[in-house]
Amino acid sequence: MKKPLSLVLCALLMLCALPALAETYSVTESGFGGDVTLTLTVEDGEVTNVEIVGLSETADLGGKAMPALAEAILEAQSPYVDAYTGATMTSTAELPAAEKAFAEAGIAVEAPEVEKGEDETTSCDVVVVGMGASGTFAAVSAAENGAKVIGIEMSQGLGGMGNAAQGMFAIDSVLQKEKYGDDLGSDQEYWFNHIYDRTQFLGNAQLIRTLVGESADTVQYVLDHDIAMFLSPQPQQIAHFDETIVYHRWNDTQPFVHMAEYLEKNAVDIRYGTHADKLEPAGDGTWNVICTKEDNGTLTVNAKAVIMSTGSFAGNEEMMRETLGDDVYEAAFVIGGMDGTGLQMLYDNGAAKGELLTMNHGVGPKAASTPDGGGIKVATQLTMNTPCLWVNRQGKRFMNEDLLKDTVEFSSAVLAQGGYAYTIVDEATVNRWADDSYENTGSWIHYWDHNGILDEDGNHTIYHAPISKEDFLADFEILAETGDGIVAQTIEEAAAFIGCDVETLKTTVENYNSYVKAGKDEEFFKSAESLLWTVEEGPFYVTKGYNAVLGALGGVNVTEKLEVLTGADEIMPGLYATGNNLSGISVAAYQNVEGVGLSTALTTGRLAGQFAAEYAAE
Numbered sequence: 290m291k292k293p294l295s296l297v298l299c300a301l302l303m304l305c306a307l308p309a310l311a312e313t314y315s316v317t318e319s320g321f322g323g324d325v326t327l328t329l330t331v332e333d334g335e336v337t338n339v340e341i342v343g344l345s346e347t348a349d350l351g352g353k354a355m356p357a358l359a360e361a362i363l364e365a366q367s368p369y370v371d372a373y374t375g376a377t378m379t380s381t382a383e384l385p386a387a388e389k390a391f392a393e394a395g396i397a398v399e400a401p402e403v404e405k406g407e408d409e410t411t412s413c414d415v416v417v418v419g420m421g422a423s424g425t426f427a428a429v430s431a432a433e434n435g436a437k438v439i440g441i442e443m444s445q446g447l448g449g450m451g452n453a454a455q456g457m458f459a460i461d462s463v464l465q466k467e468k469y470g471d472d473l474g475s476d477q478e479y480w481f482n483h484i485y486d487r488t489q490f491l492g493n494a495q496l497i498r499t500l501v502g503e504s505a506d507t508v509q510y511v512l513d514h515d516i517a518m519f520l521s522p523q524p525q526q527i528a529h530f531d532e533t534i535v536y537h538r539w540n541d542t543q544p545f546v547h548m549a550e551y552l553e554k555n556a557v558d559i560r561y562g563t564h565a566d567k568l569e570p571a572g573d574g575t576w577n578v579i580c581t582k583e584d585n586g587t588l589t590v591n592a593k594a595v596i597m598s599t600g601s602f603a604g605n606e607e608m609m610r611e612t613l614g615d616d617v618y619e620a621a622f623v624i625g626g627m628d629g630t631g632l633q634m635l636y637d638n639g640a641a642k643g644e645l646l647t648m649n650h651g652v653g654p655k656a657a658s659t660p661d662g663g664g665i666k667v668a669t670q671l672t673m674n675t676p677c678l679w680v681n682r683q684g685k686r687f688m689n690e691d692l693l694k695d696t697v698e699f700s701s702a703v704l705a706q707g708g709y710a711y712t713i714v715d716e717a718t719v720n721r722w723a724d725d726s727y728e729n730t731g732s733w734i735h736y737w738d739h740n741g742i743l744d745e746d747g748n749h750t751i752y753h754a755p756i757s758k759e760d761f762l763a764d765f766e767i768l769a770e771t772g773d774g775i776v777a778q779t780i781e782e783a784a785a786f787i788g789c790d791v792e793t794l795k796t797t798v799e800n801y802n803s804y805v806k807a808g809k810d811e812e813f814f815k816s817a818e819s820l821l822w823t824v825e826e827g828p829f830y831v832t833k834g835y836n837a838v839l840g841a842l843g844g845v846n847v848t849e850k851l852e853v854l855t856g857a858d859e860i861m862p863g864l865y866a867t868g869n870n871l872s873g874i875s876v877a878a879y880q881n882v883e884g885v886g887l888s889t890a891l892t893t894g895r896l897a898g899q900f901a902a903e904y905a906a907e
């Protein structure tokens with residue numbers, strides 16, 4: 290009896306000595322530029338650690354830097370730290386994520402009552418609504434053209450989605466002239482035709498002409514405002530390798546910080562944490578913009594001219610569902626964005642609804658889109674960026690896989706299949722990729738590899754053979770866990786994963802193999818050089834790729850002077866729109882020219898600022 294009793298006592302003592310069990314509660318919410326995951330570690334009802342990880346929520350985008358927020362939440366033991374009160378955080382992900390994580394952990398914290406601040410009325414020549422990429426440039430430009438300017442910005446920083454962008458399109462720029470001399474290899478006529486053709490002539494020709502013609506001056510304007518730029522050493526998309534490099538990149542991670550200096554220098558009054566809700570005519574030819582301030586008070590700005598720079602509607606679920614359709618909206622990987630109120634404010638005053646579309650850009654597994662990148666090292670870079678066999682939900686091929694050379698075009702092709710599709714490679718292919726001798730055979734894996742993209746030390750990038758098979762297999766474990774991939778032993782198993790008819794998939798594979806062996810694709814005419822790998826013996830590696838939707842595009846129609854038009858094509862005096870709010874540059878699909886989004890934003894912002902200032906002065 291003695292021994293068992295001492296054992297029980299011992300066990301009890303050990304239990305007492307054990308530290309309290311730490312539990313973690315993770316919640317992911319969509320924010321500016323992607324998902325944000327907030328993880329609480331809780332011990333004995335007390336929060337002992339807070340971690341916030343996001344794709345591209347930065348100090349400028351999300352309001353406050355994430356580590357600082359995490360620390361504040363930990364210290365306050367509450368999701369309602371100072372930074373979260375008021376309107377500032379309503380459009381970002383951290384507050385909803387923190388509230389949910391506290392609720393899941395069973396920690397009850399009451400939301401503080403925010404005392405309503407004072408209502409305020411003010412006036413100016415030009416009010417810029419939305420101080421993102423285009424709005425910041427519009428405000429500086431309007432002020433430099435002599436206007437008294439107020440900027441309304443719902444977040445705590447400048448630049449909006451422009452902070453995530455790396456570069457802009459331009460032709461005839463000073464940087465291109467430095468690189469190419471007098472003969473750039475292409476000109477404004479070429480790029481106007483390229484962009485306009487891709488709208489199927491449904492686009493706004495004057496606006497496209499303005500964009501192409503003014504883009505070089507925008508580069509100069511950027512440089513003149515202390516934002517360093519360089520001409521990308523090579524195009525970012527393989528499809529543009531034979532063309533003049535038009536992608537002008539900024540080498541500064543905080544480009545809009547420089548513009549902040551110019552805003553200050555020109556006495557632009559920026560109201561951060563302020564959400565514009567309503568636009569109405571003031572009766573004397575001027576406009577009132579009615580906003581909710583951070584303290585919930587109302588701000589009414591009376592202005593001679595309004596520049597609507599609110600960045601379209603990617604965060605407005607209803608408009609996104611209307612644009613993409615419910616099934617695709619639910620299937621695709623949609624990066625959040627703006628709530629569309631800016632456009633609604635214009636529609637409420639008679640602006641015509643222009644073409645609405647989305648910025649489809651690339652295809653990837655959802656696992657890799659998680660804040661930590663899903664831990665995937667190499668697999669999907671290869672299975673989703675090489676010209677291997679792609680099939681849709683019916684198990685049929687649907688495109689010439691060489692479309693992968695163009696991030697935008699292949700994204701559109703997958704979107705047309707319902708927002709996702711699958712790739713299949715067999716064991717022999719993976720073994721070849723992992724084989725030391727493979728790199729000497731003259732074959733290639735990734736388009737980047739094929740085009741000789743090297744890192745700064747002259748080495749091939751990670752996509753070059755041989756790859757580590759261990760990493761590849763480890764990646765497939767992650768993909769299997771998230772439902773984004775499978776290592777199928779048989780075609781039957783692959784068909785079950787895809788959810789398609791086995792015989793259809795078998796026929797697809799057989800036909801595809803015959804094209805590879807013959808070096809001729811009878812179905813979709815893929816180039817012979819890309820018909821590299823048959824799909825013969827299992828295991829088969831199947832990956833599911835979802836459309837990445839970077840944002841929404843379009844909203845209102847404008848003149849080449851950025852004046853907003855009614856349904857009757859009449860100019861709405863004093864109303865201007867910029868950037869992603871504009872319809873007519875892209876129609877149906879985002880333009881495939883690198884940097885068209887940012888170029889449109891910065892160029893139309895710069896010009897709208899000038900035109901609005903001139904209008905106000907009149």
Ligand SMILES: Cc1cc2nc3c(=O)[nH]c(=O)nc-3n(C[C@H](O)[C@H](O)[C@H](O)COP(=O)(O)OP(=O)(O)OC[C@H]3O[C@@H](n4cnc5c(N)ncnc54)[C@H](O)[C@@H]3O)c2cc1C
Binds near residue numbers: 424450600601630
């Ligand atoms: C991840 C990512 C990468 C990208 N990379 C590139 C690239 O390399 N090259 C390229 O050309 N394009 C790129 N783009 C697209 C580019 O960033 C956009 O086209 C551009 O930022 C649009 O500018 P904008 O001024 O219209 O909108 P934004 O820059 O998004 O600005 C909108 C602003 O309005 C504010 N706002 C919205 N509604 C209200 C309201 N009601 N009241 C007050 N404020 C409001 C927002 O807070 C925001 O600051 C990328 C986009 C993403 C998401």
